[in-house]
Amino acid sequence: MTTTLPTHTAPAAAPRKPLRPGRVAMYALLVLAALFFLVPVYLLFATALKSPDAIAEATTWHWPSVLNWGSFRDAWAKIGGNMLNSVFLAVVATLLSAVLGSLNGYALSKWKFRGANTLFALMLFGMFIPYQAVLIPLFQFIKSLGLYGSIWGLILAHVVYGLPITTLIFRNFYADVPDALIEAATIDGAGFWQIYGKVIFPISIPGFVVVIIWQFTQVWNEFLFAATLTNTSSQPVTYALSQLAGGQAVSWNLPMAGAILAALPTLLVYILLGRYFVRGLLAGSVKG
């Protein structure tokens, strides 16, 4: 899962050459592609900043003449509580699954036993299943625990179904730790936990960063469990936003401002720690 491969440098043409037609075409294509990705963002902000009576389909593209920051206040009033639910949910679920994933990855990669890979493959399958295939028993189970409508039921679901990916990322991360290091520690008399505490955990920080970013984003953005296992008081922001945007009477500045609020945490994480985000992304698809 190396993504920091050496970027092969452009031909060492120290003095910048005049732009060739090929380069011009390349930049034109890049700008075109960037437009495709950014135009929705422009419309998002243009609409969020309009006052409700300035929103008309014919003037979708116009930048508002008077900026209405109140949309954000109004949107917060509607989904702020759900944002806080999401924060609690994402933080707790992420930390729990990171710790479990780290221990699992350590056990699976450094204490290999016969059939470890088969067990791991069986675990990984849990990452790909459509949750619709387990949703009804999951719902019943959470209900029978008395956790329906509580954020803890949702946390439980996210931690369990997050186990495959967090274990995968840590297992691949620890695979790069030389076994000789473990053997040396064993000879010094260190056991399972001492090796984890003194050798493995201290070098795990990058692994934790990748896993935490990945899980945080996944949990924050999840919708199916949110819609099934929660009720009004515990709904996370994705569900609240879908309700906000689904209503017919609402003017569009509100869902747009809500979308910006709901997108902000994961977007900030991505912009500040993009490198690790991409690593999680690649780990989720390609075995290390």
Add this chain to the structure above:
Amino acid sequence: MKGLSKDRLWSVAVLLPSVVLIAVFVYGFIARSVYVSLTDWGNDPAQALALDPVIRFIGLANYQDLFTGFLQGRFRQELVSTVFFTAFFILGCLGLGLGLALILDRNPRGEGLWRTIFLFPMSLSFIVTGTIWRWMLQPGGGVNQAPTLFGAPPSTFPWLSSTEAIWKFDWNRLPLLTASVVAAVLIVVAVRALRAGDRRRTLVAALCAALLLGWALLVAPNLKLLPAPELHGFNLALIGIIIAAVWQMSGYTMALYLAGLRGIPEELREAAKVDGAGDLGMYRHVIFPLLAPISLSAMIVLGHISLKIFDLVYAMSGPDNINTSVPALNMYLTSFRQNQFALGAAIGTILLILVAFVIVPYLASQFRGEEGHA
């Protein structure tokens, strides 16, 4: 060796809770879902939410209902929609992602910035993406108003609300179509095995293909799943959702391809140049073949995402728009709005089977090789 065995015990003890949780939450719940799908739980609304509902085992009746029942036309359309959606979504993501990666591989200035722009939708939820694009694709606004920026009249394409479908086929011909497609695949396998000189595989594949074709031509035309013809095709309302999905996920394929391109050793490119390969030749004979495994991984990951997708549809066209609905959304509505748990479980199981077709061979091939090394 006492210490060693104690450590081993610890490693098992550490894994045990996760293994038990996965065993229950994944495999136990799947088994339970399959069982529920074979009952009549919720088919009688009065019994659905009863504290102690009367649940009878009814075998495959729910599945039969979904594929041939008069009332389940919506589900059949969704199955067809999901196939078209998956095909176009994968094509779009692979095409756009590869294009962007090839451009970025040529070292434009500000590469980091471009990459950030192409990848940021990945960090959004499908609900956010859906909310934005729902507004973009309003019938009288957004994209349809874009031509007015250049002085042209607004377009009137009914994004998300079109009821028109193309490439329609009669559901009654499904057995024939499926058999023909599978037979075609088998013929390809047979031809490739023949070229590779694998006699036995050639024979088996050719025989299976012949059997299937025979069945398709002789038996299938007389099968009637439904009393009347029922047409299903590619609903044009899905185009908008596919565009939004590609917008969100093509950065992912770009990242995959870019990592792949950066992993190609410079010496290989040099060697190809020395051998006289031009730019095009280099791509065709050196770079693209090396990217093939990445395309396969991407197809598998995107394919399973696409089969499961429902939040994007929910956010873009609402839960009740039959023209854009997908099985994953139907499962949620059937189970948790109409309380028809058995029918919902059957849809969930069908989804699982579809995803398993994609995932199981992949996982098996990834780990078969590795178990040997370990």
